[in-house]
Amino acid sequence: MPLKRANEQTPCGALFDILKRFGGISHKELASMILSERPLADGRSPQSRSSDRSWVSRFVVHAPADASQERLFRDYGVAAQRVMNRLRTSRSGSRTCAEILDMVCGEAGEPMVRALEASHDDVRLYRNALARVRDGEGYTVGERAEAALVLLVAAGCSANVGRAVDYTTEYIRCLMGGRLGTPTSCPVSLDPKKTQVDLVLPRVLGFVRIVDGVIASEPYWVSSGSAGAEIGALATGAEDITDVAGDVSAHHARVWYEAADAGAGRWMLSDLGSSNGTVVVDGDGSAPLRIAKNEAVEIHPGDEVRLGSRTTFVLVEGAAEMAR
Missing domain, CATH: 2.60.200.20 (Tumour Suppressor Smad4)
Incomplete structure (x- = not known):
């Protein structure tokens, strides 16, 4: 895989950037929400290092996308639920489900698209999944916002669109009883x-x-x-x-x-x-x-x-x- 340019964000870096800029979640807070509690080879867990700014920056936020390690992160769904709760109950300014959905699927979420593109990943697949989370039928706004956050977190932590979409699809199937539906087409003129x-x-x-x-x-x-x-x-x-x-x-x-x-x-x-x-x-x-x-x-x-x-x-x- 081509080397990442110095000015290009990794998918994980994009995740931290989006949730800080538009969600008001600091890097330290987010690290504590998404990093795993399972110990590494030295006996310490990634979560226990969430306050270590240099470690989080080097091994998580700015680590090359192809070096992303599953063992650093907790389950994507659990991490997304924690982020969702933080956004919904923040004392400094809570976000509605509609605002969360717009953050992930709208202009605020574009840094993730650019980071995935810089990693030579399948951006079309990611956008397709976003469109189905946003527009697919059969879900409440709250469910859509939750699914969108799951997709965002999974893409940021795994740096792999295919894995993120598979995880999100299974999450929706198991926890919401459905699948990523195809949005309804606009009527076609027969004139x-x-x-x-x-x-x-x-x-x-x-x-x-x-x-x-x-x-x-x-x-x-x-x-x-x-x-x-x-x-x-x-x-x-x-x-x-x-x-x-x-x-x-x-x-x-x-x-x-x-x-x-x-x-x-x-x-x-x-x-x-x-x-x-x-x-x-x-x-x-x-x-x-x-x-x-x-x-x-x-x-x-x-x-x-x-x-x-x-x-x-x-x-x-x-x-x-x-x-x-």
Whole structure:
């Protein structure tokens, strides 16, 4: 695993930071709540060292994520319940269950997401679990807040999203009699005209490089609000794509979004007079179409674009934020 940069928080550090900043719990207090009472090799327990600031800082708060040790922490559920009680009964300012839920699932909880991302863990899985704790049906606000804290504590102490989600799922099953449910979908319009505009009108188009049948790049996004992009070995524009093999021309092809008065525009691709040709393979399985020099054709998400003999892109549709 790559080494942690000096300015990156560990998941455990993020846990301490969130609960201090937004929960008013000091590092010493939190250490006493989450550290195990089981003795270590020297006969002393981690909990007995909760007042030792340097030990807690070195071996708990700032310890590298991959060095996180299960034996340092008490059961995640028990630790989360203690944190919950402290937040709900604090004399300096108690928190409601709704506030606790918002702390974990909202902006205040983002340091944990960033710390997990810095540890190269599965942030999408963590966000999915947060969404189900926050929005899944069948639970009171108090139960949601408790489950959210269990997930936060488990992620911080284990520095492992998969382990944290498994623990939280089992906690909900055993103590709340349920599971992390899927949030209810929003109603989908069945108006053909509205559906066509919502689903057909692209926002950004991504070109994903494929090498030997394997995805070899992140999407290169082209925005429908821009003038388009060139694909070529020497293309220099802001959205231009240069991830190409040696037989691709300097300025090989151009892609752009052609707006229409009715609102449903289309993506277009043209060959710019390349030396080794441009081929489009329709995503519906149609025969490959070789584009004549300086000819333009319509393209769609799911299509393949082949430049020369060794450069292939698969087209994907994305959200506007992805192109930023």
